[in-house]
Amino acid sequence: MGTGQILQYLLSGVTTGSVYAIIGIGFNIIYSSTGIINFAQGEFLMLGGMISVSLGHLMPLPAAIALAVVITGLVGVLLQLVFISWLKNPAVLRTIIITIGLSILVREAALHIWDEKVRALPFWTGDETTSLALMGARVSPQVLWVLGVSALMVGALTLFFRYTLTGRAMRACASNGTAARLCGIRTSSLVTLSFFIAAAMGALAGCAISPLTQTQYDMGTSLAVKGFTCAVLGGLGNVTAAVAAGLLVGVLEAASISVLPLAYKDVVALVIMLAILFIRPEGLFGRRATALAGAPGA
């Protein structure tokens, strides 16, 4: 294997990995503010892709993508307001089942609004044959778009959490909801905001990846499971670690293709997740054991 080929694998791994990372971050944002694992997280990518494809027929691509991101964010808000907001300290089992049910409803709604056909956004620059030479590897410019968009989202989110009042309030709410409320923070609207951010980020990632991997109504579940893998690998609630974990999972998955049959590609990430859960449930970078005894609400 030449360096060019290794770089090719690496790049394709980093590309899918950055998408997993965005999903993992979405899990983290909602988990930090509510203690809920939102199993419908993968559906946001699907919605982003589907809506932008449809809007793409009516308006220029950037506008379609922006609108799709906002609409999907609002869908996230709607799900939170209608189904989640009025549950007071629900049992973990109940929230799991509700979000899984929601993921099915979103998927089935997508199936009936669109259909079971595979769709794709046009490439953001050039077309499917355009490629850039990068140290012996051929790369579609869309790969750079995915990486750039993901990096931008992670950067913006970090700045948001660190420097804005709302971002700080969200962190306060995540570390101790009661204390945050006592300080006069309206936690309920922050929870709604966290659903908006998670859904909108997912939608943007879904738009960015759509030209490369296509969008189909039932793509959400496997993406959600892989995104969750990254969230767990980095330690639940740890946003930056989820990025590292996402890239790692993506690269391992891409590398697996050279060893295992293609059909087993999806299994790799899941086996990693199971191994991590069994051996180091607090994640690679975490300190506290949250998965075992003393898990919140367990």
Place this chain on the structure above:
Amino acid sequence: MPAAVRRYAPVLLVAALVVAVQLALSLLRLEYLLTQLTMSAYYTLVTLGLCLLMGYAGQVSMGHAGFFAIGGYTTAVLSTVGAAALAFAPWLSVPAAVLATAAVAFVIGIPVLRLRGHYLAMATLAFGFIVSRVILGTAVFGQADGISDVPAIKLFAGLVLTGKRSLRVQNYYTAWALVVLGLLLAINLINSRVGRALRAIHGNEDAAAAMGVNVARYKLAVFVLSAVYAGLGGACLTHFNAGIGPGEAGVMKSVRYVALVAAGGMGSPWGTVAVSAGLTFLSLRGAFGLYDDAVFGALLVGIMLFAPDGLFGLLPGLRGGRARLRAGRGGGAGGGHPQ
């Protein structure tokens, strides 16, 4: 003894209903409906096992379709490709399938059941996903085509597991006999020391452990038992349908089983049987049309939001019954120490 009567009355009721339905359908010349009723019996076996795991041990499994598929595919492979090895006793493929399911559940269960809450749900979901991907990627399992032409299996005393029309009534009774037996086993288990230990685990694992309940062992035991229910259902249905496809291992199937248990009242074996048999039958008849999966998704969300006690909890008369049942149960668990 009134206590025993009350305990086993649901079982008798189910058995009586099974006979009544068959007689009615035969009289009305609607015997073709027995085919779907037989299939829904095997799916009900899965939900019954899951009901023990979720309702009594309080452990969620999002991967029970995986166990169903392991049972089905094991018997399918053994009785087609591996038929020569089992030529002396072809029926052995069914117990072998159940055994294989139990073995997988045992191996997976040891690490998985250490997890709680979301982690347990995700781990079991991942398990189901892995099973379905392995089936789709392995030639011996027929990949996307599944395995067809699985032969009928001769059990004892002239009983045959087959989808043949002439043996429809017989297969209906075989399937429902398994459900009634499963129900009987479940009810006995719930009312035994094991059942009390499981409820203690459901209530609070640490407290149960402090009372001397071997939490890990009980959780593993009920996990394996629920997988056995699923594996048996899968194996029998595979012979009844003369084949199995990768769809049986799909995540959506696992979610559906969870939905049925939740709708049945999460911890009410007879409620699970009633809801599961009814809804599965309607689904198999195509009553929900294009909205099949959506119905089960809506059921999940609706039940969990508005009726955590299940569909029967919505009926006012029964709700009182459930509350009484629960009070009695709580008293039983508090009065007799599980260990």
